[in-house]
Amino acid sequence: MKIDRIHHVAYRCRDAKETVLWYQKMLNMDFVLAIAEDNVPSTGEPDPYMHIFMDAGNGNVLAFFELPTRPEMGRDPNTPAWVQHIAFKVKDREELLAYKEHLEANGVQVLGVTDHGIFHSIYFFxxxxxxxxxxxxxxAEAEQLKKLDAVKWEMLEEWSRTRRAPRHAAFLHEKAFAGKH
Known part of the structure; x- marks a missing residue:
């Protein structure tokens, strides 16, 4: 048995229509479909919802639930905001910078570009x-991935023993942290 791929990833949203329009405008995702029910199919629980699906490219689907009868959504107060996120791959740095410019021109606050060694990222909400x-x-992604693959188990074992960051992959962020100590 082997998982084929992610069918969809689902998050909660405040407003289904606002979410669809934002993902269309900001990330050029197509609106795939909507499902609405008064009862949850898996549990039978009465809980009206709107479930929307966005095309995130290459068969990947990003979905959202609007739950109007539930208390306002929040975040886990014990988890920093930078931890829980969804990452999308873009073709190259030129496209990444074009997205950054597009998002900022539309009032979205963008953090980065951050150099992670094997990839470069921007972040926003x-x-x-x-x-x-x-x-x-x-x-240099292919070369860096070979280095990371060679040390992944050793890193995991060291982390499991010490709960301290192993230095095996420190080369990835050396440029980013140079001069910040």
Whole structure:
């Protein structure tokens, strides 16, 4: 048995229509479909919802639920805002910079470009407060991935023992942290 791919990833949204229009305008995603029910199909629980689906490219689907009878959505107060996010791959740095310019021109606050060694990223929030990352590959990605693959298990074992960041992959962010110590 082997998982084929992610069918869809679902998040909550405040306003389904606002979410569809934002993802269309800001990230050029197509609106695929909407499903609305008064009862949850899997549990039978009475809970009206609007479930929307956006095309995130290459068969990937990003979905949202608007739940009008539920309390306002929030975040886990014990998890920093930078942790929980969804990342989308873009073709190259030129496209990443074009998205950054497009988002900023439309009033979206963008963090980055951040150099992660194997890829470069920008970060921003959608109108629901979900953190989004756009990432493009670094020209040295293949070489860097080989190095990371060679140390992944050793890193995981060291982390499991010590709960301290192993230094095996420190080369990825050396440029980013140079001069910040």
């Amino acid at each position: 959608d109108p629901n407060g979900h953190r989004i990352e756009l990432a493009c590959p670094d020209p």
